Amino acid sequence: MKRAVIVGAGIAGLATALRLARDGWHPLVVERSPTRRSGGYLVNLLATGYDAAEGLGLVPALSDRALGPFTTVLVRADGRPKLTVPAAVAEAALGPRTMTVFRGDLETALYEAVRDRVEIRFGTTVSTIDSTDDRVRISLSDGTTEDADLLVGADGVHSATRTATVGPDHRVDLPYVVAAFPLAHPVTGVPESSATTFIGPGRTAAIVNLGPGRSSAFFTYRCADPARELERGPVDALRATFGDLAGGAPEAIRHLQTDPAGAYFDRVSQVDSPRWSAGRTVLLGDAAWCVTLFAGHGAALALAGADQLGTALRRHGDDVPSALADWETGLRPEVVKRQALARRGMYQYAPPSRFHVWMNDLTIRAVTLPGVRGVVRRGIERQNR
Template sequence: MDVLVSGASMAGLSAAYWFARLGHRVRVVERAEGLRPGGAPIDVRGKALGTAQRMGILGTIQAQKVSLIEPGPVLDGAGRQVATLDLRWFANETDEDVEITRDRLNRILLEAIPEGVEFRFKASIASLADGPQGVDVTFSDGGQGRYDLVVGADGLHSNVRKLAFGPEKDYVRHFGHYVALVDLPSDRDWQRAMLNVPGLTIAVRDAGDGPQAMMLAASPPIDYDWRDIDAQRRLIAQFLSRVDAWQVPALRAAFADPAARGFYFDSVSQTHMPGWTRGNVAVIGDAGHCAALLSGMGTTLAMVSAELLATTWTAHGGDMAAASPAYHAQLRPYVAQCQAFAHEGAPIMVPPTQEALDRRNAEFRAYAARYAAAA
């Protein structure tokens, strides 16, 4: 059968692997010129470890993991150290969980995909017409094709979801924060630390291939064009204008630099849908059930949902009406569990008030004391 996958990141590459492995003809379309670089290190956790093992890539992922370094200082708004943070206190669901850079995982997934999968970059889906004989697709370059299944693995702002299910506002829920990332230049030494003021976190960490800055800012939804990079840079500058201590002026300059690598800005949001299939179209990963950055479970859901969709659909002979109930029954509880983790992560990463921040820092100091006593 013919399967079209829209999106070439973790969800899309995982889907391409599984559908091809199960004997289907697979085409992948991606709006970008190639695999999109940059992004925060991500986690392969929980059920995704089993998926990676069945794909034959778990050993490679483990060999290329990002090693957690020594605990880092936690700073107040004046740049003074008030606590210490060891990510191992909170980061892992099991001892086997792996943190890896997005670029490394994408390359591993790409190299695992069987021969014969067709990739079309700088291409996207312009229209979908689902019918009894399949889905008729028109592409942005004017090309056309008919597919037995179309899989939207095209992220939070999914085009496939919009075309097949309806507007983004019906499914994407703002989680109260915005996130920004940028790779930092190597021509200076950067202190790895995390600075907090109420509702704002500014951090520098080693992202595996060099230093990276991250900003998390509490904010109600902002009306802006998510495709407008200049508007994104202006919003980041506004958020960071609250602090001038530590390395923040240099970080502001890094985020403002048009030549900076790994630039990213978006809302921290979740996707909630009553169903992830409609006719012969399905959405997976952030397009269907984004767990939000604060959950640490986005990549896990992407990989797990790709395997489950491919195996369930194939087991039912490509009949989505028959496959959908079993698919949802297996995936829905895990999605709910993963999305719930974001509610735990927000108070740790972005305390909203000074009182909450003081309480969080006291907890960090208590954790540090207990770990030191046990060492």
């Protein structure tokens, strides 16, 4: 039985473990964190991402956690509504093979699918990697050594596996910070089954209310020194940047004070690596190609990447390096496209001027018109081919 060591128990790592286990591999997942982690922001599974979720057998479990369509209300800084995008409009634009879930729910579905068939060691990291043409030997922080046919680095945008494999200089840090976190209770003023979104020059604040335990907050903003913002911590940084807003944003930040460690709070980065594999070591997910939250396809690409990696390995049999090269050739064009879309998406999430805000509003208003809706849907379908 072939052995794979997978670094990282996030979406990319667990999806890879699930696919390889189904194909007869014996995966071991090692995770730096002592326990499972989860994030409260929303992810969309569409196109190849939905196909991968279906192929991995996740759709039935995710259907129970799917959030369904909801209305989005764009608001001004004082909380007054600016325009409304009904749930039916968003649903029609995205199409039927789409699913919106919380990231934590997707990770839970993956974990429940693999926990009885894959070994997972929490609080464990990779100490050394020694690769040959035939095997890769991995020394772990728990004092054990694994001889494997494949090492998968699915350890995120700050990947230590990437540094050891292709070098440290492939992360491109952008002048933005993002925060996302679950809300135990809905905030005041955001109707149920809806979201309020403020978009102003250089910043966005979105509050989603889908009921108790199904609500979340998302903030992003442009800044000159992301490292300094991270040092301040999410509560102080968000209060300084969004404290002038009315509506749900200040209340959401107050909710965060009770559990600041539960927030995803980081600089916005992409990964532009010239190659995703070396010998029998391969990078997958954000470790290989982080497209950023601005692209909206990170989770979908992680699932699709894991599923397609399994297909390539099965096709090439014992020739693992050829399988990895074949897999990268097939997937890289989609990643390049998503990264380019993310760079354009910065103008939507952090518009550089009031004029750009006005243009974004104009575009959103157009989407609500029946005659334009079909055009938008066809455009989304073309992007997802």
